Amino acid sequence: xxxxxxxxFFTTKLDAFVNWGRKHSLWPLPFGTSCCGIEMMATLCSDxxxxxxxxxxxxxxPRQSDLLIVAGIINLKMAPILKMVYDQMSDPKFVMxxxxxxxxxxxxNVYSVLQGIDTLIPVDVYVPGCPPAPEGVIHALLALQRxxxxxxxxxxxRLLAAKQA
Amino acid sequence: xxxxxxxxxxxxxxLKEAFxxxxxxxxxxxxxxxxxxxxxxxxxxLLEVLRFLKERECRxxxxxxxxxxDEQEEGLPWRFEVVxxxxxxxxxxxxxxxxxxxxxxxxxxxxxxxxxxxxxEREVYDMFGIVFEGHPDLRRIxxxxxxxxxxxxxxxxxxxxxIFTDSQSIDPSWxx
Amino acid sequence: xxxxxxxxxxxxxxxxxxSDERILVNIGPTHPAMHGALRMVAELQxxxxxxxxxxxxxxxxxxxxxxxxxxxxxxIVYTDRLNYCSALINNVVYAMSVEKLMGIELPERxxxxxxxxxxxARITDHLICIGINAVDLGAFSFFLYGFHxxxxxxxxxxxxxxxxxxxxxxxxxxxxxxxxxxFEQELQAWVVKTLAVIEEMDRLLSNNKIWKKRTVGVGVFDxxxxxxxxxxxxxxxxxxxxxxxxxxxxxxxxxxxxxEVPILKNGDVYDRYRIRFEEMKQSxxxxxxxxxxxxxxxxxxxxxxxxxxxxxxVHNTMEGMIYHxxxxxxxxxxxxxxxxxxxxxxxxxxxxxxxxxxxxxAHRMRIRGPSFWHYQGLSRMIQGEKIADMVAALxxxxxxxxxxxx
Numbered sequence: 001x002x003x004x005x006x007x008x009f010f011t012t013k014l015d016a017f018v019n020w021g022r023k024h025s026l027w028p029l030p031f032g033t034s035c036c037g038i039e040m041m042a043t044l045c046s047d048x049x050x051x052x053x054x055x056x057x058x059x060x061x062p063r064q065s066d067l068l069i070v071a072g073i074i075n076l077k078m079a080p081i082l083k084m085v086y087d088q089m090s091d092p093k094f095v096m097x098x099x100x101x102x103x104x105x106x107x108x109n110v111y112s113v114l115q116g117i118d119t120l121i122p123v124d125v126y127v128p129g130c131p132p133a134p135e136g137v138i139h140a141l142l143a144l145q146r147x148x149x150x151x152x153x154x155x156x157x158r159l160l161a162a163k164q165a
Numbered sequence: 166x167x168x169x170x171x172x173x174x175x176x177x178x179x180l181k182e183a184f185x186x187x188x189x190x191x192x193x194x195x196x197x198x199x200x201x202x203x204x205x206x207x208x209x210x211l212l213e214v215l216r217f218l219k220e221r222e223c224r225x226x227x228x229x230x231x232x233x234x235d236e237q238e239e240g241l242p243w244r245f246e247v248v249x250x251x252x253x254x255x256x257x258x259x260x261x262x263x264x265x266x267x268x269x270x271x272x273x274x275x276x277x278x279x280x281x282x283x284x285x286e287r288e289v290y291d292m293f294g295i296v297f298e299g300h301p302d303l304r305r306i307x308x309x310x311x312x313x314x315x316x317x318x319x320x321x322x323x324x325x326x327x328i329f330t331d332s333q334s335i336d337p338s339w340x341x
Numbered sequence: 342x343x344x345x346x347x348x349x350x351x352x353x354x355x356x357x358x359x360s361d362e363r364i365l366v367n368i369g370p371t372h373p374a375m376h377g378a379l380r381m382v383a384e385l386q387x388x389x390x391x392x393x394x395x396x397x398x399x400x401x402x403x404x405x406x407x408x409x410x411x412x413x414x415x416x417i418v419y420t421d422r423l424n425y426c427s428a429l430i431n432n433v434v435y436a437m438s439v440e441k442l443m444g445i446e447l448p449e450r451x452x453x454x455x456x457x458x459x460x461x462a463r464i465t466d467h468l469i470c471i472g473i474n475a476v477d478l479g480a481f482s483f484f485l486y487g488f489h490x491x492x493x494x495x496x497x498x499x500x501x502x503x504x505x506x507x508x509x510x511x512x513x514x515x516x517x518x519x520x521x522x523x524f525e526q527e528l529q530a531w532v533v534k535t536l537a538v539i540e541e542m543d544r545l546l547s548n549n550k551i552w553k554k555r556t557v558g559v560g561v562f563d564x565x566x567x568x569x570x571x572x573x574x575x576x577x578x579x580x581x582x583x584x585x586x587x588x589x590x591x592x593x594x595x596x597x598x599x600x601e602v603p604i605l606k607n608g609d610v611y612d613r614y615r616i617r618f619e620e621m622k623q624s625x626x627x628x629x630x631x632x633x634x635x636x637x638x639x640x641x642x643x644x645x646x647x648x649x650x651x652x653x654x655v656h657n658t659m660e661g662m663i664y665h666x667x668x669x670x671x672x673x674x675x676x677x678x679x680x681x682x683x684x685x686x687x688x689x690x691x692x693x694x695x696x697x698x699x700x701x702x703a704h705r706m707r708i709r710g711p712s713f714w715h716y717q718g719l720s721r722m723i724q725g726e727k728i729a730d731m732v733a734a735l736x737x738x739x740x741x742x743x744x745x746x747x
Binding site: 229252257309316323 | 401403680
């Protein structure tokens with residue numbers, strides 16, 4: 001980095017290369033709780049293959065994955081567990097809020113449902129739908145890939161701010 | 166369903182002969198807007214009646230459901246109705262038993278008859294606050310253990326959120 | 342050096358009592374083998390489960406309370422999300438339960454289409470159940486075969502109602518829309534293809550030595566236990582209980598179609614897997630009969646209380662528009678009374694107990710989900726089994742979190 005804080009040619013080219021690698025090998029952590037879990041499985045299966053975009057290796061451990069796909073309802077009972085799983089992932093980590101229930105509580109505005117996971121963790125992509133069609137999920141994945149390449153996700157911005165500070 | 170009315174009537178007659186004084190009311194389909202005979206009982210003979218129905222000739226041995234209803238109405242001495250739905254695999258008929266309780270009153274548990282009643286009664290306790298005496302392990306089941314209030318009561322708000330910052334811990338004594 | 346004859350010695354015994362200590366393992370809510378969000382805490386001695394504690398409630402969405410706060414028509418959307426692998430069955434049972442309270446008679450075509458929906462949903466549920474059971478034990482491509490047929494079924498369902506998973510297809514007193522032209526022929530073609538695929542899946546796995554070793558004799562739940570824990574559906578039939586609500590308390594036109602009820606006797610994971618194959622074949626037979634006997638006709642009942650007016654009436658007449666507005670904003674009133682409606686869902690006995698006080702919203706909407714009663718039996722089923730067997734047993738009883746927690 002140069003004296004005024006801006007990145008040099010080589011750092012930005014390196015960043016771009018690293019981000020290119022990152023976006024084409026996202027390792028999802030499927031946090032599927034309810035109906036959206038089935039559509040997530042449909043997206044990962046052979047008809048709407050998500051492995052075409054590099055997101056094939058599903059790892060059920062937060063230590064080994066970088067994309068947290070929250071598919072399904074998050075309860076007030078489940079919320080601390082979601083936070084725990086999110087905290088255990090290492091940077092850079094991306095969050096996809098899959099479905100209406102994860103994005104905003106969906107059709108369930110009741111005493112036991114968290115009205116959107118963005119009250120708890122920073123979300124990068126929201127996929128609307130109840131449940132979203134697999135085409136919508138793939139669209140969201142491509143949007144997330146664009147964000148990762150441009151360094152616009154919450155996690156990457158946080159890392160950059162930490163580096164510059 | 167009205168074609169089974171005679172069989173039901175004979176079963177209810179048998180029940181009345183055995184437990185006449187505990188049966189408060191019987192509503193038969195046709196006279197009342199119900200689909201199966203509904204028998205309102207006093208709670209002290211609940212287990213005997215259920216055992217009678219389970220083991221006698223009518224053999225209502227399949228416990229379909231245990232639930233409760235909050236009939237919060239002014240001026241009534243009772244508040245909740247605990248509902249038992251039974252099914253007979255031999256005669257292919259159903260019957261419903263109801264026990265009326267006031268707030269704070271307890272109901273005898275039917276776990277000695279059906280082991281599956283364990284969780285159903287825990288759910289009734291969790292949702293309504295009705296205590297089942299003699300239950301081996303009466304704790305909340307759907308809600309967090311630290312939840313205050315009973316959600317399905319009529320005075321509990323639909324959006325009554327209660328936030329917890331950590332997940333509930335398990336007591337080793339709960340393992341069976 | 343001691344030479345061990347492994348055919349005679351049990352590896353657990355060789356260690357003697359060296360590891361007498363018990364370990365508490367939390368198989369947490371986010372675990373690949375726990376379908377949805379189920380939690381189990383097990384006390385292990387070596388690999389054997391001595392005691393366990395099953396917890397759920399992580400997907401509790403308060404549908405019963407919502408049933409008291411939404412009109413009967415609005416509640417149809419919530420019923421899809423109960424057993425989401427076979428959403429059409431939940432829609433049909435809910436519509437049947439409100440129609441029972443109101444005393445509504447349905448036209449023939451509506452009933453035939455509802456039966457087709459139920460059997461289609463049953464097949465998709467069984468495909469996913471045995472697929473996930475296989476995935477948990479390592480057989481991944483078996484799952485992909487079944488899931489592809491499920492996608493083909495989704496195409497059919499999409500033709501019917503526009504949605505793949507959460508259909509909301511039935512209405513009180515009718516259906517959302519009629520089956521399109523050519524639906525029966527496509528259904529017949531799908532039936533033929535699915536039968537071939539099921540037989541291929543059967544050949545793939547059923548006589549596989551590894552599969553048999555992992556599933557035969559595992560998670561045994563006999564007749565007596567099933568009656569104690571109110572097991573129903575394929576789990577009970579695999580143990581020998583002759584109980585099928587389609588035959589014992591028939592509704593719709595189940596009296597007029599020929600089908601058999603398969604019963605097996607061991608009650609282990611292998612039997613629960615096999616019985617789902619047999620049930621799928623029977624469901625395919627029912628589908629063929631329904632598709633060939635269905636005739637053209639109306640799909641809405643004539644009861645003015647629930648009949649949603651057609652769009653041309655709504656847009657062109659004042660009365661139609663007012664009625665449409667009042668129907669969707671206020672809802673219709675259901676006469677006072679109570680009823681418990683049951684049906685043989687894919688998992689077992691699905692029941693709706695509705696108490697109505699004559700208003701537009703139910704006083705009590707109780708949903709009897711079969712997975713609730715089945716999950717209770719799991720602790721007893723896996724006592725003394727190894728932890729790997731717990732995974733097999735859990736997959737075989739088909740716990741759907743939507744039905745369990747409601």
